[in-house]
Amino acid sequence: MASDALRIERQTRDALTCWKIGLGDAELLVAEQGAQLLSYGRRGEKPLIWLSEEAAFQAGQSLRGGVPLCWPWFGDLSRNPAAVRDLHPDPAQAPFHGLVRNLPWQLEEIRSEDGAATLEFLTRPAEGLEGWPPGLLPRLSLRLDGRLSLTLSSHNAGSRSLALSQALHSYLPVGDIARASIPALDGCRYLDTLDDWAERRQQGPVTFTGETDRIYLDTPALLELHDHAWGRRICLEARGSRSAIVWNPWIDKARRLSQFADDAWQGMLCIETANVMDDAVELAPGETAAIGFSLWSEPL
Numbered sequence: 001m002a003s004d005a006l007r008i009e010r011q012t013r014d015a016l017t018c019w020k021i022g023l024g025d026a027e028l029l030v031a032e033q034g035a036q037l038l039s040y041g042r043r044g045e046k047p048l049i050w051l052s053e054e055a056a057f058q059a060g061q062s063l064r065g066g067v068p069l070c071w072p073w074f075g076d077l078s079r080n081p082a083a084v085r086d087l088h089p090d091p092a093q094a095p096f097h098g099l100v101r102n103l104p105w106q107l108e109e110i111r112s113e114d115g116a117a118t119l120e121f122l123t124r125p126a127e128g129l130e131g132w133p134p135g136l137l138p139r140l141s142l143r144l145d146g147r148l149s150l151t152l153s154s155h156n157a158g159s160r161s162l163a164l165s166q167a168l169h170s171y172l173p174v175g176d177i178a179r180a181s182i183p184a185l186d187g188c189r190y191l192d193t194l195d196d197w198a199e200r201r202q203q204g205p206v207t208f209t210g211e212t213d214r215i216y217l218d219t220p221a222l223l224e225l226h227d228h229a230w231g232r233r234i235c236l237e238a239r240g241s242r243s244a245i246v247w248n249p250w251i252d253k254a255r256r257l258s259q260f261a262d263d264a265w266q267g268m269l270c271i272e273t274a275n276v277m278d279d280a281v282e283l284a285p286g287e288t289a290a291i292g293f294s295l296w297s298e299p300l
């Protein structure tokens with residue numbers, strides 16, 4: 001029988017410091033850099049988070065897989081709403097997916113209470129980092145109990161109102177992308193970034209037959225990824241989010257991606273819990289906003 005004792009192990013993987021946390025039969029690995037969750041699963045079961053077999057544990061470079069944090073803007077800043085674009089003097093030159101995914105974060109605390117373990121990570125802006133609004137502070141909380149929950153909160157300790165976009169860029173494993181679907185997005189509006197950002201409406205479940213890179217809007221809180229190859233559903237329940245990105249690079253883009261095997265697109269996809277486009281966050285001075293998800297699996 002699994003022990004409920006908390007297991008904590010600090011590891012050095014090439015250039016990165018990581019923490020392996022176990023509780024009962026659940027185990028996760030998180031890198032201090034980017035506060036990036038790298039793996040999560042339960043003993044004897046398939047993983048619930050995908051990490052590239054080519055992931056590079058290098059300083060200053062986000063690892064391919066896990067849950068990179070896109071903050072305080074998602075994707076190409078120049079495609080964001082005007083209030084978010086205002087964060088940076090030159091949106092066209094701003095780094096893709098924001099500023100924090102390859103910054104050092106500090107593990108501030110590990111707590112264990114009521115059968116749950118919680119890790120809190122903080123980071124502060126590096127000197128000279130353009131686009132970081134004065135006084136905006138992110139915090140990532142990772143909670144392990146029967147499920148895994150991530151919460152990214154942003155506190156505006158500055159004196160001006162500001163807007164931000166963000167995403168918890170979850171890479172999820174599937175047995176076969178051709179036999180995976182997301183039924184709960186049926187009927188949602190989406191922007192197809194591969195077709196000049198045309199707005200469309202999802203008809204039926206999302207399925208995958210080619211490169212897919214879409215921003216879904218007005219999304220329901222609970223998205224289930226049905227994996228018919230592995231006979232399970234991955235449940236992703238969002239908090240503080242009404243938008244989601246669904247991404248699979250397919251064959252050609254897979255060849256161009258860093259830290260990504262040519263055939264890896266067959267066994268993964270991203271469902272990113274987000275605040276993007278008209279779901280971007282506005283924060284008055286003194287306010288805090290939080291986005292998060294809980295993740296678990298059930299038989300299909």
Ligand SMILES: O=P(O)(O)OC[C@H]1O[C@@H](O)[C@H](O)[C@@H](O)[C@@H]1O
Nearest residue numbers: 075096097169213214245247272
């Ligand atoms: O290679 P990156 O910067 O990690 O981005 C990966 C993908 O992230 C997704 O969120 C975007 O929608 C894709 O367009 C992008 O390719």
